[in-house]
Amino acid sequence: MIKFLIKGLMRDRSRSLFPVLTVFAGVFLAVFLYSYINGVVSDMLKMTAHYQTGHLRIMTQAYAKEINQNPNDLALIGVNELLQKLNKKYPQMIWTPRIKFGGLLDIPDENRETKIQSPVIGIAVNLISKSSPEYKLLNIKSAIISGHIPNNPGEILIADEFAKKLNVGPGDTATLISSTMYGSMTMVNLKIAGTVYFGITAMDRSAIFTDISDIQSALDMQDAAGEILGFFPDDIYHDEQATLIASSFNEEFKNPEDKFSPQMGTLPKESGLSDYLATINSMSIVIIAIFIVTMSIVLWNAGLMGSLRRYGEIGVRLAIGENKGHIYRTLILESMIIGIFGSILGTLAGTGIAYLIQVYGLDMSFLFKKSSLMIPNELRARVTSGSFVIGFIPGIFSTVLGTSIAGIGIYKRQTSQLFKELEV
Amino acid sequence: MNNSYLIKTEHIKKIYPMGLTTLIALDDINLTFKKGEFAGLVGPSGSGKTTLLNIIGALDSPSEGSAEVLGKKVETLSHRSAAHLRNWYIGFIFQTFNLLPVYTVFENVEFPLLLQNIPSPKRKKLVMEALEWVGLADRANSKPAHLSGGESQRVAIARAIVKKPELVLADEPTANLDAENSHHIMRTMVQLNEELKITFIFATHDEKVMRYLKRKISLNDGKVEKDEIFELEVKK
Numbered sequence: 099m100i101k102f103l104i105k106g107l108m109r110d111r112s113r114s115l116f117p118v119l120t121v122f123a124g125v126f127l128a129v130f131l132y133s134y135i136n137g138v139v140s141d142m143l144k145m146t147a148h149y150q151t152g153h154l155r156i157m158t159q160a161y162a163k164e165i166n167q168n169p170n171d172l173a174l175i176g177v178n179e180l181l182q183k184l185n186k187k188y189p190q191m192i193w194t195p196r197i198k199f200g201g202l203l204d205i206p207d208e209n210r211e212t213k214i215q216s217p218v219i220g221i222a223v224n225l226i227s228k229s230s231p232e233y234k235l236l237n238i239k240s241a242i243i244s245g246h247i248p249n250n251p252g253e254i255l256i257a258d259e260f261a262k263k264l265n266v267g268p269g270d271t272a273t274l275i276s277s278t279m280y281g282s283m284t285m286v287n288l289k290i291a292g293t294v295y296f297g298i299t300a301m302d303r304s305a306i307f308t309d310i311s312d313i314q315s316a317l318d319m320q321d322a323a324g325e326i327l328g329f330f331p332d333d334i335y336h337d338e339q340a341t342l343i344a345s346s347f348n349e350e351f352k353n354p355e356d357k358f359s360p361q362m363g364t365l366p367k368e369s370g371l372s373d374y375l376a377t378i379n380s381m382s383i384v385i386i387a388i389f390i391v392t393m394s395i396v397l398w399n400a401g402l403m404g405s406l407r408r409y410g411e412i413g414v415r416l417a418i419g420e421n422k423g424h425i426y427r428t429l430i431l432e433s434m435i436i437g438i439f440g441s442i443l444g445t446l447a448g449t450g451i452a453y454l455i456q457v458y459g460l461d462m463s464f465l466f467k468k469s470s471l472m473i474p475n476e477l478r479a480r481v482t483s484g485s486f487v488i489g490f491i492p493g494i495f496s497t498v499l500g501t502s503i504a505g506i507g508i509y510k511r512q513t514s515q516l517f518k519e520l521e522v
Numbered sequence: 523m524n525n526s527y528l529i530k531t532e533h534i535k536k537i538y539p540m541g542l543t544t545l546i547a548l549d550d551i552n553l554t555f556k557k558g559e560f561a562g563l564v565g566p567s568g569s570g571k572t573t574l575l576n577i578i579g580a581l582d583s584p585s586e587g588s589a590e591v592l593g594k595k596v597e598t599l600s601h602r603s604a605a606h607l608r609n610w611y612i613g614f615i616f617q618t619f620n621l622l623p624v625y626t627v628f629e630n631v632e633f634p635l636l637l638q639n640i641p642s643p644k645r646k647k648l649v650m651e652a653l654e655w656v657g658l659a660d661r662a663n664s665k666p667a668h669l670s671g672g673e674s675q676r677v678a679i680a681r682a683i684v685k686k687p688e689l690v691l692a693d694e695p696t697a698n699l700d701a702e703n704s705h706h707i708m709r710t711m712v713q714l715n716e717e718l719k720i721t722f723i724f725a726t727h728d729e730k731v732m733r734y735l736k737r738k739i740s741l742n743d744g745k746v747e748k749d750e751i752f753e754l755e756v757k758k
């Protein structure tokens with residue numbers, strides 16, 4: 099019987115082509131949109147993780163409270179020991195310490211007198227070590243505009259726009275004026291190794307990257323760091339695992355009585371994006387709901403037209419001795435075949451084009467020449483297993499729903515009535 | 523099943539509501555048909571021929587009275603049982619052929635057997651036998667659109683008889699055919715009646731059909747006016 103139905107579908111285009119196209123279009127849009135949102139969200143998450151919160155972040159409770167002021171007097175101490183424990187206990191993660199600091203950058207003239215001075219925001223990371231994960235995380239290599247990656251202590255990277263404003267370039271020196279962990283003023287001479295493009299206005303105007311050990315000694319922060327970030331090696335945030343690690347860490351190390359004890363938080367919590375992510379999630383649900391309803395209505399109408407057109411056929415089949423239930427079930431079966439077929443095509447096209455856009459996004463970064471640190475130029479859209487589910491299930495569901503509603507007419511009508519349509 | 527008759531109607535009435543009044547399409551029909559009959563319901567348009575045929579075919583049920591068909595009381599049958607009765611024991615032939623246009627001649631004739639879940643090799647054998655009966659074995663792979671009216675109606679006959687039914691009901695089978703094709707089809711049905719002992723009941727006002735009937739039941743205004751039986755010898 100299925101063979102019989104498939105033959106009928108294949109030969110009668112009006113029975114298959116329009117519904118398949120409808121399902122195709124709907125599934126295509128849903129899958130594409132979903133992949134696109136997914137891509138944008140995951141880009142944003144990546145950026146946030148790389149620059150701010152990691153997938154996991156450890157700070158002292160006191161530091162966390164005043165995080166906006168980079169309160170290095172409240173920083174973690176005993177960082178080396180803590181890192182060792184982390185690497186031992188959670189070897190699946192990449193752990194890296196960072197210090198964020200503020201201060202003034204002073205550019206001297208040839209007489210070592212101040213030529214120009216400007217407030218600066220600094221991020222101190224492990225820059226010198228060749229095995230540092232930071233190169234990959236911060237996308238440093240491709241973000242360099244001029245100069246080179248720091249090789250020696252005392253070398254820094256500076257935002258390109260900031261460098262232009264200060265009228266400095268690779269090879270020039272600058273003095274950082276800041277305050278130590280204990281509150282006294284400190285000055286350190288730094289050498290500009292290269293300039294970079296961040297892609298975030300605030301940072302492009304006034305940020306520098308320094309090696310963490312330079313800053314540790316300059317700010318009297320030996321064996322201290324503002325934060326330790328943890329990353330999954332595949333650079334994708336896995337909520338379940340992250341939550342587990344965070345709670346096991348907090349159980350062991352966090353002491354609510356001691357505001358200098360470390361606490362660990364996950365990306366959504368640390369970034370304050372959890373609400374945002376929840377919104378995106380419910381948005382996806384709304385999109386899918388709209389998609390199902392619209393498609394069901396369209397397909398219901400298509401099904402109505404189809405079964406009107408097919409009253410003759412249905413009448414004959416009734417006369418031949420098929421019962422209404424069987425006819426109804428064959429119509430549903432047909433719609434499932436159509437739904438599956440349309441969904442496969444739509445999903446393939448949707449994910450395919452989304453994937454092309456991933457690649458195209460990559461090409462764009464070459465076009466722009468200046469690659470940015472903040473915008474990961476890999477994925478614009480992201481194809482996940484969710485992309486398949488998002489199109490497939492609603493695609494089939496709406497086809498079947500549409501046909502089920504349309505097919506109710508068969509039950510409503512009297513056999514003899516359906517049959518009369520034959521005689522017209 | 524009672525051997526003496528295949529169909530028995532008792533005081534059948536069919537009433538249609540027509541606005542404030544009602545229309546009596548059938549009025550007190552009492553008829554019996556024996557196995558092997560070749561009978562026709564004749565009468566002017568609107569006399570109730572189709573209505574009666576549909577009741578006998580379990581497509582419709584009477585407003586009053588009782589119709590016993592092949593041992594089943596039509597008015598008591600569930601939708602499912604009625605479908606079952608039609609599927610296994612009754613074949614239909616229509617004025618407008620009503621072949622399924624997307625399927626080939628073979629597949630159209632095969633359809634009733636698919637519903638009976640008959641295995642493929644046996645289906646194939648039965649379909650080809652039926653097509654040979656109507657002389658269309660060589661058109662098995664054609665589509666209905668490529669057949670003439672006479673050929674289409676012969677496919678419809680093959681579809682009706684492929685399951686070896688007890689009873690074939692034919693509503694104006696020749697109305698869309700020319701004289702030659704009408705005679706051809708009637709001869710085929712007479713043969714099926716004589717050789718396979720299939721009972722035929724027609725609804726018609728075509729003189730050509732009437733010449734072949736062995737029994738003629740005249741309806742007028744929903745009532746039986748005359749019920750005549752002819753000896754075959756007389757007709758020849």
Ligand SMILES: Nc1ncnc2c1ncn2[C@@H]1O[C@H](COP(=O)(O)OP(=O)(O)OP(=O)(O)O)[C@@H](O)[C@H]1O
Binds near residue numbers: 565
């Ligand atoms: N569903 C219906 N609703 C109302 N009236 C109906 C319905 N079906 C049939 N009738 C009426 O019942 C009467 C008998 O109809 P029927 O179709 O049986 O006539 P018939 O003898 O087959 O006519 P014809 O030779 O034109 O086919 C007609 O007056 C017809 O209008």
Ligand SMILES: [Mg+2]
Binds near residue numbers: 571573693725
């Ligand atoms: Mg009629």
